[in-house]
Amino acid sequence: MTIETTTPTALYLSRVRTELADLPAPELDEVIQEVADHLTELSNEFPTPPTLELFEARLGQPQQYADHLRSAAGYPPRPDDYGPTSRGTAALAWLVLSTMLTPLLLITWFALDFESSKAVFGLLAAGLVPAALSLFALRGHAPSVVTSTPLWRRNERRIRRLAEALPSSLRRDLMEIGQPVWWVGRGIMAGISLYGVLARTTDAPALLVAGVVGALVSIALGRLSQRNRYLLWLLIPLNSVAVLAVAILLIGGASAWAPDGYNFSGVHSNC
Structure with a gap:
């Protein structure tokens, strides 16, 4: 699924990618593609055009959503060193x-x-x-x-x-x-x-x-x-x-x- 780079969907997705940036590239691409599909489906459920606030209200802040994805997939916590x-x-x-x-x-x-x-x-x-x-x-x-x-x-x-x-x-x-x-x-x-x-x-x-x-x-x-x-x-x-x-x-x-x-x-x- 391709998403325009300036839409609220793309902005939310880019922040999720940022929070998961330490994952291996192939796994990161797979996760982000699944998230992109989910965001597209979710945006079709909104009665109005999607905004960052609507995504955050439904899924939480990008960092929270990324942490949920880590936990669900069994990935280690985000490193605490000089990170993203x-x-x-x-x-x-x-x-x-x-x-x-x-x-x-x-x-x-x-x-x-x-x-x-x-x-x-x-x-x-x-x-x-x-x-x-x-x-x-x-x-x-x-x-x-x-x-x-x-x-x-x-x-x-x-x-x-x-x-x-x-x-x-x-x-x-x-x-x-x-x-x-x-x-x-x-x-x-x-x-x-x-x-x-x-x-x-x-x-x-x-x-x-x-x-x-x-x-x-x-x-x-x-x-x-x-x-x-x-x-x-x-x-x-x-x-x-x-x-x-x-x-x-x-x-x-x-x-x-x-x-x-x-x-x-x-x-x-x-x-």
């Missing part, structure tokens, strides 16, 4: 650092050393070092262990309350339409910004091509990240860079446009 929750906390901390550090490094370059275009690649690499350390902190555990950390759960509850204030149709549209729109948007911004920084002043056709190529690459990475969640650990910091690129282009405003194209020196002078 601790690894998730460390991974989340490194990821937050990378997400903040990467755009800050580029802002520093933009403000102080605009003439050295090649420095962008070194700064991007430096900003992604904490993201690599975040992946190292996982060490064999799925990225979903982050969703079991207390910090994640506290903020998720806040976000969920805000989301529930929106009309259900709007929430659905944001999930189904917002994500691919963001993939295209970040790719266009990345393509234009990267090509523009390297070429300095570019003409409109070249920028258009760079934006299209960036969008195609971004869509491909987005699809890959749905199958391999480890890619998110690199894409999330790069998403913050894409947001920064939008801000830089907006700061430049109309004065950065010249008859022969977009003038990135004009953007820099406006900051």
Whole structure:
């Protein structure tokens, strides 16, 4: 049974997987498949679309449900050493650092050393070092262990309350339409910004091509990240860079446009 990665069913399932992450891979896959089938059947019994609260009310917290599965199948208790929750906390901390550090490094370059275009690649690499350390902190555990950390759960509850204030149709549209729109948007911004920084002043056709190529690459990475969640650990910091690129282009405003194209020196002078 295949479950979409953004549904409440998938979120509950990922947390159960996190709690059982110490089991041997073949046995873990078998248990998770059975749980996925059970959650799908259970969701069909609910009078309303399933939510995390409904699953938790029926089955208990993911940790409690995972402990029940362990007991029923005769598996040993979850280890008390540096386990999934601790690894998730460390991974989340490194990821937050990378997400903040990467755009800050580029802002520093933009403000102080605009003439050295090649420095962008070194700064991007430096900003992604904490993201690599975040992946190292996982060490064999799925990225979903982050969703079991207390910090994640506290903020998720806040976000969920805000989301529930929106009309259900709007929430659905944001999930189904917002994500691919963001993939295209970040790719266009990345393509234009990267090509523009390297070429300095570019003409409109070249920028258009760079934006299209960036969008195609971004869509491909987005699809890959749905199958391999480890890619998110690199894409999330790069998403913050894409947001920064939008801000830089907006700061430049109309004065950065010249008859022969977009003038990135004009953007820099406006900051």
